Amino acid sequence: MKEGRFVLLCLLMLAVQVIFNQFFGLSRYVMFSLLPAIILMMPRNYGSVVLMLIAFAIGFAVDFFSGGLLGLSSLALVPVALVRHRLSGLVFGDGVDAGIDIQTLKRITYQKEVLFFFLSCALFFTVYVWADSAGTVAFWRALLLIVLSTVVSVPLCMYVSRILRPE
Amino acid sequence: MARRSQFFLGLATAAVFILLEIAAIALLKSSAALQDVWVNRFSHNVSAVFWKGLTQTRDYFSLREQNDILAGRNYALFKELQQYKELAAIAGARSLLDSAKLEPRFNYIPAEIASMGTNSRHNFIVLNKGAADGVTPYSAVITPQGVVGIINSVDRKYSYALSFLNERVSVSARLGKEGLVAPLQWDGTGTDHAILSNIPSQLDIVPGDTVRTSGISSVYPADIPLGVTTGSRLIDGAVHVVDVKLFQDFAKLRYVIIAENPDRKTIEELEQ
Numbered sequence: 001m002k003e004g005r006f007v008l009l010c011l012l013m014l015a016v017q018v019i020f021n022q023f024f025g026l027s028r029y030v031m032f033s034l035l036p037a038i039i040l041m042m043p044r045n046y047g048s049v050v051l052m053l054i055a056f057a058i059g060f061a062v063d064f065f066s067g068g069l070l071g072l073s074s075l076a077l078v079p080v081a082l083v084r085h086r087l088s089g090l091v092f093g094d095g096v097d098a099g100i101d102i103q104t105l106k107r108i109t110y111q112k113e114v115l116f117f118f119l120s121c122a123l124f125f126t127v128y129v130w131a132d133s134a135g136t137v138a139f140w141r142a143l144l145l146i147v148l149s150t151v152v153s154v155p156l157c158m159y160v161s162r163i164l165r166p167e
Numbered sequence: 168m169a170r171r172s173q174f175f176l177g178l179a180t181a182a183v184f185i186l187l188e189i190a191a192i193a194l195l196k197s198s199a200a201l202q203d204v205w206v207n208r209f210s211h212n213v214s215a216v217f218w219k220g221l222t223q224t225r226d227y228f229s230l231r232e233q234n235d236i237l238a239g240r241n242y243a244l245f246k247e248l249q250q251y252k253e254l255a256a257i258a259g260a261r262s263l264l265d266s267a268k269l270e271p272r273f274n275y276i277p278a279e280i281a282s283m284g285t286n287s288r289h290n291f292i293v294l295n296k297g298a299a300d301g302v303t304p305y306s307a308v309i310t311p312q313g314v315v316g317i318i319n320s321v322d323r324k325y326s327y328a329l330s331f332l333n334e335r336v337s338v339s340a341r342l343g344k345e346g347l348v349a350p351l352q353w354d355g356t357g358t359d360h361a362i363l364s365n366i367p368s369q370l371d372i373v374p375g376d377t378v379r380t381s382g383i384s385s386v387y388p389a390d391i392p393l394g395v396t397t398g399s400r401l402i403d404g405a406v407h408v409v410d411v412k413l414f415q416d417f418a419k420l421r422y423v424i425i426a427e428n429p430d431r432k433t434i435e436e437l438e439q
Contacts, residue, residue: 048180056187060194069202071194078187082180131195134205 003043009164010038014062021066031128031149035062035073036120037157039081041164048082055081069132076128080120091116117157121150238422242277245311245424249273249388256382256389273388276300276425278308281325285358285417290330292316296425297324306427307387313394313415314338314380314387315423326425332358332417340393341381342366342409348381351393351411358417361394366407372399378411385434388426 013034020032039055046054059074091112125146133142196206253272278300282293296302298321308315308328316328317336329336332353340351340363347370349363363378376396382389394413402408428434 047176049183052180052183052187056191059191069195070198071191071196075188075191075195078184078191082184131202131205134199134201135208136201 006041006043006164013038013160013164014058017062018066021062021068029148030145030152031125032156033121033124033128033149033153034156034160035059035077036080036117036124036153037160037164039077040084040117040120040157041161042084048085051081051084052078072128072131075131076124079127080124083123084120087119088116091119113158114154117154117161118150121153121157122146125149125153234421238277238279241311241422242275242424246275248311249275249426252390253388272430273426273428274301276302276427278302278326278423278425280421280423283330283417283420285330285332288334288355290332291319292328292330292423294318294326294328294423294425295324297322297326299323301427302326302425303427305386305431306425308423309387309391309426310415310420310423311391313391313413315415315417315420317386318425330417331361331415338387338393339381339384340378342372342378342396343376346376348383349409351378354410359413359415361411361413363396363409363411364406366399366409368401368405368407370407372396372407372409374398385428385431 017034020034035055035058038058039051042051042054055077056074059072059077060070062068062073063070129137129142129146129149137145192206195202197203276296278294278296280292281295284290284292292308292315294302294308302318302321304318304321306318308318314331316330316333318326318328320327331338334353334355337350337352339348341348342363347366349365351361351363354360354362366372374396378393378396380387380389380391380393392414394411394415397410397412399407399409
């Protein structure tokens, strides 16, 4: 039941992301992405391989429906899926693998949560901006875009994570 | 067992990651011209770095082969040059005697150093050529940059030489092209210094003069450059000792040439 709700909410978030991409043409200055939150909120018993396959499919779907560059979101999201378990272990400690479920979420501190989302979003946007600009954007401008997009997306992702896993 | 399965799981994860990223890049490449150019440029750069690295690695491992080829060429050129020098000298002498038959004075055998010492005051060298290759005792061990030593004893396949960096070895040297002849000996301090002794005090020593083998000895071929003078000191108010910086870097020494004088015994008998 819970998983069904989770899948439905994920689809909804994907739709929101598609709408974001299609109707908010601010990508020159800042980008929003909920995709890292969807990957980070996946059940913790999913292995890295499964997560990466899901990330690829999600990225492909978003690019396909929003008419963007096919493969761009997949390229940026797969590394997030790859490092998810490692990153959660690093941020929350070894004993709290993928501490995104009910019990763990209650225990982790707010700062750790912010750090976790910040690092994931930063990784996502680094790859995304790097591939999207294709070497045509100056380094400092690309860096600014990465930082701004990360800073804007972290609270969004945290908000989405609470919708996806209210427990 | 658990560690092994974890290793294979990590390997599979890495493989899936790489495959998915390649798939994403392929999609990206086909969906936009800009990204197509970018990916192509990136792949060209990566392949350039890869091939450069591969070429450098291959070059590194083929250095020994290249060294052997260069040493062989070096030897052939040196031999030819020495023969020309000797022939020119003999021709000069023979022209006075109106003789037609000219023969080089030394036989040359290329060799590689099997073992060498440089840390004591009585250093030695073991060469990979012996009696089977025509090496005889009291042959000179030389390079185009100087004298390396003198063969002391000979085995069938190897020969043992006293290094020039040995207090017992001295070489008859000439200061300048036509200058004074004096014994050159290692000064025992470094691997690139020697001294010319017994130089009369009235002689002016100019730093930068080239010191060569004199050719007077029956052991060493003439006119092999040995080093340059760097300065001189007056000893007991009577004779100069001239400091010489050697051309030959003993630390990098690997290939040498053995110069054997077939007439040495005859000359020594005559001298006696």
